[in-house]
Amino acid sequence: MSNPDDLIESLVRDLKPMPAHALERRMAALVLPALGLSLLVMLVFFGFRVDMAHALSLPVFWIKSAYNALLAILAFVAIRRLSRPDGDAGGIFAGFGLVVAAMAIVAGIQLAVSPTESYRVLIVGGSALHCPFLILGFALPVLYANFSLLRKSAPVDLRLAGFVAGLAAGAAGAWVYSWFCTENGMPFVLLWYSLGILLVGLIGALAGPRLLRW
Numbered sequence: 001m002s003n004p005d006d007l008i009e010s011l012v013r014d015l016k017p018m019p020a021h022a023l024e025r026r027m028a029a030l031v032l033p034a035l036g037l038s039l040l041v042m043l044v045f046f047g048f049r050v051d052m053a054h055a056l057s058l059p060v061f062w063i064k065s066a067y068n069a070l071l072a073i074l075a076f077v078a079i080r081r082l083s084r085p086d087g088d089a090g091g092i093f094a095g096f097g098l099v100v101a102a103m104a105i106v107a108g109i110q111l112a113v114s115p116t117e118s119y120r121v122l123i124v125g126g127s128a129l130h131c132p133f134l135i136l137g138f139a140l141p142v143l144y145a146n147f148s149l150l151r152k153s154a155p156v157d158l159r160l161a162g163f164v165a166g167l168a169a170g171a172a173g174a175w176v177y178s179w180f181c182t183e184n185g186m187p188f189v190l191l192w193y194s195l196g197i198l199l200v201g202l203i204g205a206l207a208g209p210r211l212l213r214w
Contacts (some may be wrong), residue, residue: 135196139173162208
């Protein structure tokens with residue numbers, strides 16, 4: 001009968017340490033092409049917003065883009081942490097809260113300086129009913145990439161990992177969608193973009209325990 005120490009030694013003898021930044025390189029190799037695919041789909045089927053030349057000069061356009069980009073960055077940092085057996089979500093939810101709170105302040109200021117008759121346009125716009133679902137559609141390639149990354153890693157809290165993977169994909173999809181969407185209301189972004197991101201997060205949370213099981 002083998003000595004326990006000999007057995008352990010035989011099991012770990014051929015193990016090699018993980019190269020530095022291997023996870024980050026794997027994330028880039030999976031997520032960047034997926035994000036590129038989402039952008040390509042947007043360009044082929046929808047195209048840039050019709051007033052893009054003018055939109056690029058509007059602060060609200062860049063605030064909308066930055067809102068989604070910041071949420072995505074926070075979530076991808078959390079994915080990196082959650083991919084390890086000893087990892088956790090870190091301060092993602094506090095970070096999300098700060099970003100959302102900042103957008104709420106911007107939305108409130110926009111409403112305060114706008115006439116009341118424009119409130120409906122600023123809050124509901126003309127695309128509220130399909131905005132969250134288009135964000136979901138653009139998020140799907142990135143969601144697949146995130147789950148592929150986590151399946152090759154070792155997350156422990158599968159529901160949380162799936163939720164954060166969904167939030168990252170949703171925010172990335174929202175960022176892609178923002179280049180097509182003509183809505184300039186910050187209340188619209190706060191409400192409907194956030195709803196789309198949360199929708200993808202909930203899908204990730206439901207799928208996590210099934211698809212990320214070791």
